[in-house]
Amino acid sequence: MSNCSHCIMKRFNALKTLTHDELERFSDHKTSLIIKKGENIMTEGNSINGLYCIQDGKCKLTKLNTNGKEQIIKFVKGGDILGHRSILSEEPVGLNATALEDMRVCFIPKGDILDSIKDNPQFSLNLIRNISLQLSHANTAISQMAQKPVKDRLAETLLSLEEIFGVDNEDCIDVILTREEIANTIGTATESAIRLLSNLKKDGVIDLLGKKIKILNKNALKNISEGY
Amino acid sequence: MSNCSHCIMKRFNALKTLTHDELERFSDHKTSLIIKKGENIMTEGNSINGLYCIQDGKCKLTKLNTNGKEQIIKFVKGGDILGHRSILSEEPVGLNATALEDMRVCFIPKGDILDSIKDNPQFSLNLIRNISLQLSHANTAISQMAQKPVKDRLAETLLSLEEIFGVDNEDCIDVILTREEIANTIGTATESAIRLLSNLKKDGVIDLLGKKIKILNKNALKNISEGY
């Protein structure tokens, strides 16, 4: 099994402040998992006793609404961590993390994380910053969901997906989502999402190649996302 | 000037874990402020160098959208604290805090807070939990804004306002908001909020006494908020 000291994860996020010794301790106790597309890493309401480090692959964080609809709150990819909020707050997990493709994930037991939090103030501060930044993003999302029309939110979401996942060798946004998942991200009916995507294509702002989406005119999208 | 050791604040939130010595230190360095209705305690984008303890009065936390509309993210009242997110994350303030009525507020300099965070792990953990809980609420709000119709969101908001502020001696929700502020909370046009409030009154679910709102049938509101 690979060693945390050499893991790409330690270049990212809060983990980059961990010492060699701490990483060795993680190595000794960690377990590596393969999560298949469609499976959950974490499930809303469950409690967890450790931190998940995403080595590779993409997943969606979702919340099931009282009306039974799925809302996608956030996308997560290699280099990100999951579960730290739940560890720190000692609350159950608030969101489902569902793999969008096969994933490689490491699980580090809660005890080791708490030890590092105690010993390494910089580590715990970075965890707090991570949560704090998420709160800031969430507040922005509330505002946009509440006040922007669906078309603007779609434009915003496409830009944000390219920002998060980058583009592949054909300049398409490098993530595969169903139209339903796009609809569940912006908070609209699947048919509406499909129609608005078609309109954007007709206007030459994006191109649709099967499920792949290519942004042709980023400025136009930015303008649409701001209501012009 | 009053002493933090005897302040009602210390019964609430993260502050309840502070020691007598810490509270004395706070007392020595704190400043008391009166914030008039309509004035800002904090302003979006500004940096702050301390923690605000709300002694008395109510305020709204808002975000200005790119389209110029105000979105109300959260309501805050006596016993709550403001600014800890910004202190911990070392980022500028993300929201405007605007007084809904005259307020009494204490300001405790950042240095004292950071000292307590370092010395008192329980205090810092409680701050994290506070932020973490806010994130959890924010995620729920995203989901509801995205997927629930305006009527449902209004019902939800009325219940939540009564939960937060309680009722006065006439059983009205104990906060005065304009129709525009209600609209900015649920994310709709002022006229729509007015119309839906009128409908709820016509249906006998609430009563409207000027700006005061009285919930007559909490169960009916709960059902509406869940789409029935």
Added chain:
DNA sequence: TCCTAATTATGACAATTGTCATTTATTTTT
């Protein structure tokens, strides 16, 4: 108090968005 300004309320209409039905295309399974 009266006057002015702001807020609340309501109507009429337009724009947006959702729902249902159906067709076409794509993916998965056999």
Added chain:
DNA sequence: AAAAATAAATGACAATTGTCATAATTAGGA
């Protein structure tokens, strides 16, 4: 490769929500 299942696309229509105009009411200042 064919069949079955799933997803995407589109039309028709209904429901929701927003905008603009205007009237009624309330609040705040001279």
